[in-house]
Amino acid sequence: MELIYCCFPVLLLESLTDSEVCQHWISGKFASELTHIKCYLGWAVDEGSGDTLTHIHGYPNHEHEFILQARVSGSHPRSLSACGYHPKSALRLLNRPLRTTPPKRSGPKVLYDPAEVLPVLKAVWLASDQLCSKLLKAALPEWLAHYERRGAPLGKAFKEKLLKISPAQIDRLLRPSRVKHPKKGICATRPGTILRHEVPTRGGPPDTTRPGSVEADTVAHCDDSTEGDYVNSLTFTELYSGWTENRAVWNKSAAAVRVALQALEKTVPYAMKDFHTDNGTEFLNWALHKHLTRRDVKMPWTRSRAYRKNDNAHCEQKNWTHVRQLFGHDRFGHPELVALMNDLYAREWSQFTNHFKPTFKLEKREKKEGRTKRVYEKTPKTPYQRLLDSPDIPEATKAKLRAEHATLDPFELKKIIEIKLKKFFTALGNLNREATKLI
Numbered sequence: 074m075e076l077i078y079c080c081f082p083v084l085l086l087e088s089l090t091d092s093e094v095c096q097h098w099i100s101g102k103f104a105s106e107l108t109h110i111k112c113y114l115g116w117a118v119d120e121g122s123g124d125t126l127t128h129i130h131g132y133p134n135h136e137h138e139f140i141l142q143a144r145v146s147g148s149h150p151r152s153l154s155a156c157g158y159h160p161k162s163a164l165r166l167l168n169r170p171l172r173t174t175p176p177k178r179s180g181p182k183v184l185y186d187p188a189e190v191l192p193v194l195k196a197v198w199l200a201s202d203q204l205c206s207k208l209l210k211a212a213l214p215e216w217l218a219h220y221e222r223r224g225a226p227l228g229k230a231f232k233e234k235l236l237k238i239s240p241a242q243i244d245r246l247l248r249p250s251r252v253k254h255p256k257k258g259i260c261a262t263r264p265g266t267i268l269r270h271e272v273p274t275r276g277g278p279p280d281t282t283r284p285g286s287v288e289a290d291t292v293a294h295c296d297d298s299t300e301g302d303y304v305n306s307l308t309f310t311e312l313y314s315g316w317t318e319n320r321a322v323w324n325k326s327a328a329a330v331r332v333a334l335q336a337l338e339k340t341v342p343y344a345m346k347d348f349h350t351d352n353g354t355e356f357l358n359w360a361l362h363k364h365l366t367r368r369d370v371k372m373p374w375t376r377s378r379a380y381r382k383n384d385n386a387h388c389e390q391k392n393w394t395h396v397r398q399l400f401g402h403d404r405f406g407h408p409e410l411v412a413l414m415n416d417l418y419a420r421e422w423s424q425f426t427n428h429f430k431p432t433f434k435l436e437k438r439e440k441k442e443g444r445t446k447r448v449y450e451k452t453p454k455t456p457y458q459r460l461l462d463s464p465d466i467p468e469a470t471k472a473k474l475r476a477e478h479a480t481l482d483p484f485e486l487k488k489i490i491e492i493k494l495k496k497f498f499t500a501l502g503n504l505n506r507e508a509t510k511l512i
Contacts, residue, residue: 185238191246193220193227193235198247200487201430202398206240206247211431211453213238216483223484274378279312279387281434284465285346286312288388289334291325291355292396296404304405304414305355306396307333310388311343314459315432317391318423321414325355331364340419342460342470347373351385395426399494407504410497417493421486427456429483434459 158166197216198209213236221227227235280286292306293299305325310317318337322329338345348365350356357376365372377384399422400414431453439446457478460466 184234185242185246187246189231190235190238193217194238194243194246195250196220198250200484202487204430206243208431208433208453209243210238210240212429212455215429219482219484222482274376274384279349280347281312283346284311284313284343284460284463286349287345287347288312288349288385289356290351290385290388290392291353292392293325294400294403294405296402298404302406302408304408304410306400306414306418308388308391308396309334309337309341310391311341311456312387313463314343314456315387315434316341316343316427316456316460317395319395319418321411321418323408323411325353327355327358327360330355331360334361334364342474343466345372347375349375349377349385351377352379395422400497403501405501407501407508409504410501413493413497413500417490417497421489421493424477424481425483425486425490428478428481429455429486431455431458 197213197220198204201209201212201216204212217227217232217235279288288310290308292308293303294305295303302324304321304323307320307322307330308317309319318341320333320337322333362374365374383389399417405414432455433449433453436448436450439448454462457474460474461471
């Protein structure tokens with residue numbers, strides 16, 4: 074056992090072992106004597122250190138606590154190899170001055186302080202229905218303008234910095250705020266056989282270079298069982314712009330789907346030139362067939378191949394973003410809910426999604442070495458912006474769209490949507506309780 078000596082005039086700690094010295098040090102028995110006296114090791118003098126034992130003892134760091142124990146106990150550097158230290162590294166560690174401040178952060182300077190940026194960024198992200206980082210970056214210029222109108226104006230330097238933020242940085246800042254997706258729904262499409270020979274399958278990819286091509290699909294609000302009656306949501310998506318309209322119907326009846334389609338043709342800001350659906354019986358029926366084919370200019374109507382959901386991919390995507398994310402996966406088994414859903418679908422929800430939520434558009438696919446590379450446009454746009462950029466849309470329709478857009482505020486729309494959703498789910502709960510009492 075090595076001996077430990079300290080430069081005390083009288084006190085000599087030869088009679089104490091290493092563990093006893095450490096215990097005396099921790100208990101503070103020698104604290105008063107060692108306040109301003111440097112430590113000398115039994116085998117060497119620590120002349121390189123300018124720190125007193127009081128400083129060593131007082132710094133709250135695991136590495137410095139280890140140095141303290143080594144200096145007090147007089148451990149040889151070779152004995153520290155069991156702790157993973159090379160003897161030379163142990164010498165440098167024992168002899169170097171200790172830090173009095175925390176170490177500086179390595180890497181580039183922090184440009185986006187979460188305490189400064191996150192309140193604004195998170196407010197826009199939540200109000201925009203949690204857009205992904207790339208879409209959120211494209212939407213920031215317009216959303217920040219509305220954010221300033223509703224609250225205090227943002228500083229010019231801060232606003233310019235926020236508009237330059239990258240999608241990756243947005244992901245890093247919003248990572249703690251991400252939410253988990255709810256469960257997936259079940260498929261309620263039942264194949265129709267009546268008009269399969271009358272409605273051909275679509276050959277090749279759809280035409281997305283001009284407005285007017287429409288895909289349609291239904292979403293069942295049936296929870297985990299398709300038994301009985303329940304509400305269904307119809308989704309109509311225009312492929313060039315992504316303009317999407319939703320309507321609620323009761324039981325997917327042929328008459329209800331035809332009425333909804335007739336109403337939508339009068340309200341959408343484009344002329345429908347062709348129509349594509351899946352193989353569900355709500356579409357493959359004589360009522361819709363007569364409506365589409367018995368007109369002055371026959372409407373081209375195609376259907377998806379059996380069990381090929383990707384043939385209707387544009388509309389299938391909107392089933393998630395425009396229906397499931399809004400109403401979830403609960404069962405809506407009361408016809409009284411149809412009017413409440415359509416009041417939200419036709420007004421605030423249509424304005425919110427078509428005017429203020431940008432989307433990416435696929436430009437081309439490249440096949441190379443057995444892999445398919447998809448190339449998307451660099452700057453995402455809203456459906457409203459795409460229709461304004463199209464030369465096929467009449468100027469009168471564009472002027473009407475601009476006038477409507479000037480009166481809209483995305484934050485106010487989001488507030489009204491939340492109010493109507495609360496009213497809807499309150500009515501759903503009341504109707505469910507009344508139905509339970511009757512049983």
